[in-house]
Amino acid sequence: MHIIEKTLDDILNRVFTELLKLPFDVIPTKGASSEIFGCLIELKNPRARLSITETKGKAFSSLGELFWYLSKTNALKYIKYYIPQYVKSSDDNETIYGGYGPRLFKKDGHINQVNNVIEILRKKPNSRRAVIQLFDAKDLIEQHKDIPCTTTLQFTVRNGKLIMMTSMRSNDAFLGLPHDIFCFTMLQEIIAVSLGIEIGSYHHAIGSLHLYKKNKLNAEKYLSEGTQSTNYQMPKMPIANPWDSLQKIISAERLIRKEKFDQTNTNELDPYWQDLTSLLKIHTLLKKKKYIKIEEVKKEINNTLYHSFIDQRVKTNQKIKRH
The missing domain is CATH 1.25.40 (Serine Threonine Protein Phosphatase 5, Tetratricopeptide repeat)
Known part of the structure; x- marks a missing residue:
């Protein structure tokens, strides 16, 4: 399935509508779900990254998760202040094993992958090598309550704009997808501003895009709000080192x-x-x-x-x- 829309709410409307048509017959560890396997989503306007609905207007938790990443930490205490459900994802009640902050900025203890991407694109904007790896082979060696759902983030410059491609092994459509699109398009814009260029489209490729049966009524409630596509978007990030x-x-x-x-x-x-x-x-x-x-x-x-x-x-x- 290929979904191309201009706002997050347009995307969520399409995704929930399609997943609610399917049987909840996929039963992984977290309960029954409906599933689309192999989905590509394109957000044409990455600044339209926030839902304006009552059901999914989660600006505060999305912002908290973004700064959790940017703080380069995987501390449970930080993220549960914004998203209490993360408590269930901790192995030791202190950290989140799959937390993205250290993987983005301190992979293997010292590799700043975000800075590497910026430097690669400064030297060669058309490069296909500006890739950040979040999922690691070692993540499958031992059992953990949480391992990265995101495998890679890829950035490239085309026609003077920064395009981003996120690859996901798994994505919870109701809880995870809105937060992921917010955080990753913010990172896209941060990197674009660091390079002194405009942002282009955002692409989100998913292996298993799923809706858990426990969130079925909430997804139906979202659709019942009858949200229409709008021109709502966050303002442009200042053109200066962010x-x-x-x-x-x-x-x-x-x-x-x-x-x-x-x-x-x-x-x-x-x-x-x-x-x-x-x-x-x-x-x-x-x-x-x-x-x-x-x-x-x-x-x-x-x-x-x-x-x-x-x-x-x-x-x-x-x-x-x-x-």
């Missing part, structure tokens, strides 16, 4: 967890990065149920398109509290 800004946000994130907002030292960042920092602050305030403070931080956000994600989460939190 790594200093990212490091400042990574440092600020540690303080944000402790509600030490005044110590984050991110006021001099470009508004693009300031907004992402504000979203991380709001995630902490949501966990603390400090809704008045949320409104104060919300006023700091430059791009009002993020307001819908904030309002939606506040509404959901308050609804849960009433019940």
